[in-house]
Amino acid sequence: GELPGVNELGEAIRILSDSENPQSSQDDLTDFEYLRRKAYDLAHQRFGNRIYIRGLIEFTNICKNDCYYCGIRKSNIHVDRYRLTKDQILACADEGYVLGFRTFVLQGGEDGGFSDEAIADIVRYIKERYPDCAVTLSFGEHPYETYRLWRMAGADRYLLRHETADRVHYERLHPDSMSYDNRVRCLYDLKSLGYQVGSGFMVGSPYQTPVNLAEDLHFLAKLQPQMIGIGPYVPHKETPFAKMKQGTVRQTLVMISLLRLMFPKALIPSTTSLGTIAADGRERGFMHGANVVMPNLSPVSVRKKYELYDNKICTGEESAQCRGCLDRRAEAFGFQVVVDRGDY
Template identity: 40%
Template sequence: MKAHDILIALIGADDPSLFAHAHEIRQRVFGNEVYIRAIVEFSNTCNKHCRYCGLRADNRTLRRYRMRAYHILETVAAAVDQRAGTVVLQSGDDPSYTAEYIGELVRQIKARHDVAVTLSLGDRGLDEYAYWRECGADRCLLKLETTDPARYKQLRQGEDFSARLHRVEELRRMGYEVGSGVIAGLPGTTPVDALRDILFLTDLGLDMIAVGPFVPNPDTPMAGNAPGSVDLSYRMTALLRILNPEANIPATSALDALRPGSRTLALTRGCNVLMPSMTPAPLRGDYAIYPGKNAGTDEDGPSLASARQAVRDGGFISSSAKGFSPRGSHVG
């Protein structure tokens, strides 16, 4: 697609044709299956000051928690018992968990279970990521949030976009499957910004690409801004599917936070992954990147039942496969 065609699609010129095209490609590459990635949000402690995120160190209203190793491993085991093919270890930027601690968690998980392990731990050192790869970690998620360096610096309180991008590129060289993505509809952005994000992410050749709408958090400096558009998020993921046929593209939790049921609809518009939280119920609500972060999850305890129901509601089949991207060297 040419840039002009992408821009026209982003403003909603012909959503039915766009979504149908994205769905056809998704079905051709992935069939009727949806990969389930079970997320264990083991710490909501963070040393960053990102203006949009409820986990930011400056948020004094948030009840902080850190899970211990035995609790993390119990939660992983529960996810595996419910046929999750991938577990995602996710936290804020929390250096209290040493490289050795995380490495041992990865080793234990890989020794006990036949699953893929994804890390979503933020700006940890490249030497740490290399060590975790040696321990058996398969994937890394490291969101860019925006591909505009100036906006990135503003959102992340002076941090350098090029350093984040360098980390993404180095993770691929280590042999990880790498995922990244952006926030759709950030304050002050236009369809031209969305176009740039789509082209930039496509040029990176990622194994997974995530786009979710901006959801303002009342405990952040961006509390007063209007939320992003669910429809824009749909269009961006559909276009990314067309441009990246073999990438895994999740229907993000931010969709349901703004419009309940919209994640299921996203599965018919190019997305092929759901990433439900398996974080224990007493802690799950405190992983408050934005309000409704874990909306639609099972309230009584760690369960993937709601995610599987959403898959059925969309007319799809939940897959227990590890779900590596066909564009990479792994076999899922």
């Protein structure tokens, strides 16, 4: 049905996110737990206990953008910049395939050092070598023609969070060189090209209000993405937002549950940032309706250099260890990580 208006929805989000105010409603459950069960049951109905994995290859930390929240923003002179070669990227995919990954996510800063054709070439190569795998790009904002080239090369999916659906809020998180309109244009272009599209936002980003979160839900209801990635904002010490508060576990879980209820079929990851602010964060994400996890397949030598926020987890392990660790963690909560493309 219709979503409540943003003010009403914002107020509900505010109440649900406030752990001091555990409004009890249905039977003796708090609203928070009631929401969790609804979301969990819906995910369980559709996906059973299956969790899909995507192998994340962080192929460059060079970025021309300067998002105020992001640890690899161009003004951060303390970052040791790297760019993986085509061969290194393919080696990550090879390793991932053996470990049971059937989706590879190529994510990077907006690095002009890769030509459009170079990216297309990498996509083509992975798709030829692994025709049973999906390739997801997460490489920022580009013109329609570029997205078209990559789609023709075989890219199946694209991740581009809208970050916030409120124009004024967007401008507080990004410098003038970036625009809300272009972000939105990209998402609609990607959809029209037949990509499975992932969007999303940070929870608890600086200056965000519960009404902003309600606006995010309205935006997504319009866009109808196939994937929705959200995670708490976590400060990075070398950014202008270093002193800002991080997002809360509770509010992130509330938003995951609301998204699950709104988008029963969507692929919703339990993110590394949620696992960073709470040791059991990713598992709790599954319990609130998430059904995807994106372990790191990047070479161990570069992992610490792709530091979007402080204390990012899983930067010291081999890929095989990450896979094993996640399997065990999911199983401890009754879930099973499956070898599957996990299409929408």
